[in-house]
Amino acid sequence: MGMNASVSRRPRRTPVLMAGAVAALLVGVSACGSSDDSSSGTSGSASPAASEGAFPAKVATKFGEVTVDKQPKRIVALGWGDAETVLALGGQPVGASDWLPFGGEGVGPWAKGMYDKAPELIGTMEPEFEKIASLQPDLILDTKSSGDQTRYDTLKKIAPTVGVPKGGDQYTISWEQQTTMIAAAMGVPEKGKELIEETSKKFEAAAKAHPEFKDATIVLGSRTSEGYGAYVGGTGRVNFVERLGFKNSPAVEAKASGGFSIPISKENLELLDADLTVMTPIGIPATDISNDPLYKAVPSVKAGNALIFEDQDIAQAFATDSVLSVPYALEKVVPLFAEKVKK
Numbered sequence: 412m413g414m415n416a417s418v419s420r421r422p423r424r425t426p427v428l429m430a431g432a433v434a435a436l437l438v439g440v441s442a443c444g445s446s447d448d449s450s451s452g453t454s455g456s457a458s459p460a461a462s463e464g465a466f467p468a469k470v471a472t473k474f475g476e477v478t479v480d481k482q483p484k485r486i487v488a489l490g491w492g493d494a495e496t497v498l499a500l501g502g503q504p505v506g507a508s509d510w511l512p513f514g515g516e517g518v519g520p521w522a523k524g525m526y527d528k529a530p531e532l533i534g535t536m537e538p539e540f541e542k543i544a545s546l547q548p549d550l551i552l553d554t555k556s557s558g559d560q561t562r563y564d565t566l567k568k569i570a571p572t573v574g575v576p577k578g579g580d581q582y583t584i585s586w587e588q589q590t591t592m593i594a595a596a597m598g599v600p601e602k603g604k605e606l607i608e609e610t611s612k613k614f615e616a617a618a619k620a621h622p623e624f625k626d627a628t629i630v631l632g633s634r635t636s637e638g639y640g641a642y643v644g645g646t647g648r649v650n651f652v653e654r655l656g657f658k659n660s661p662a663v664e665a666k667a668s669g670g671f672s673i674p675i676s677k678e679n680l681e682l683l684d685a686d687l688t689v690m691t692p693i694g695i696p697a698t699d700i701s702n703d704p705l706y707k708a709v710p711s712v713k714a715g716n717a718l719i720f721e722d723q724d725i726a727q728a729f730a731t732d733s734v735l736s737v738p739y740a741l742e743k744v745v746p747l748f749a750e751k752v753k754k
Contacts, residue, residue: 470595472554473577474563479596480571483550486597487543487570489533490555491582492733494518496593497552498525499735500602506531506546508538511727519731520724521739538562544569554592555584581671583645586610590734606734613738614654617745623752625656627686630663630711632675634700635693639675641682643667647732651740652689655748660685677705684710687752688717691729697721716751 468479487506488494494507495518507530509517516522516529531546533539536557543551543566551572553563558580566572573596576588587607594603618624629652631642641663642648649659662682666673675682683690688711690700697719700706711717720726725747728740 466598468595468598470573470592471576472574472592473558473579474560474567474574477571477573477596479550479573479598481549482598483548483596485546485548486550486552487533487546487548488530489535489538489543489551489553489566490575490589492555492586492589492731492736493552493593494530495522495731495733495735496586496589497597498522499590499606499733500594500597500599502597503527504530505548506533506543508533508535510535511730513727519727519736519739521728521735538566540565540569550596552593552596554579554589555582557581583671585650586647586732586734586737610734610737613741617741618654618656621655621745621749621752624748626658627656627752628660629657629687629689630660630683630685631689631691632683633672633691633693634695636695637674638677639680639683640672641675642672643670646671648729651729651732651737652748655745657687680705680709683712683717686711686716687748688712689748690717690719691726692719692721716753718747718751 466479466481470477470479483502486497486502486504488497488504489506489508491508491510494504497504498518503526507517509532511519512535513519516526517532518525531542533543548570551566551570553566553572553574554576556562556575558575563572563574566574573592576584576592579588590603590607591600594600594606631648631652633640633642641660644650644653644659644664644667653659660682662684663673666682673682683706688709690706692700700719706712709717720729722743725740725743728736729744731740
């Protein structure tokens, strides 16, 4: 799910809204680059001791500092969006987890054609440790993950493992942090900085082109087979829209209690009301939202200031929140938002 690195983070429980999209695995937020990794430069912020291409590289994590002794050749990328980040930085994971799931190579259309050879796909919440070991990795990435101690302890016995950052449990890591950490571990911190700067400029350009977004309230909601919900601040989706100038609904924020999202009962669907309401169907048809009389009665929906992500690619790009998917999501969702926000 899904993030500006400077955002303050409160402890979060296992998120619930994405359950349907990841086979009811309770994953949360929802989950981009050239391939030249040989340029030289100075250190990235996650690895002050490592200059580009220089090893050992050191990466700070929740589990302590991880040292990568030499350029990793066999990377297994397990965290949400980790594989895409490796691809963006010019690497080729030999193993990867497919969280959403995309199938095939385990990445979205924005990463099409970036693999020379398809990776071995590894389980998400319960990775097959023997399969990972058989790939003989020299680096394991699990930066956007649960932060579970046992999972980390098992992985680090196989190979040096870069787990979640401090405060990054339950997938609360921004795409900037993810890119910075992985770039450091790969010995290409300058490449990571460049990608972050390029992507940040795209946000700035979109915000500048749409002054009507500034301070407009927004609700990022979803519906699963379990019911309705809305995402709260500190998640990738909310950070995404905040960078465009939107303000997450104060009514939703007031009910935040440590999770990625809040459940919304049918009696309280007015909580979906805002200057812009954006809905994602998860594991259900979009018509389950659009045909619901209670949803249609929400003031913003009634007024035409609402949209439902019916296009799976757009919903998944918005959900992936990696340095590869974010530009794709910007390109696709900004025009949709602009159609619905009153100038």
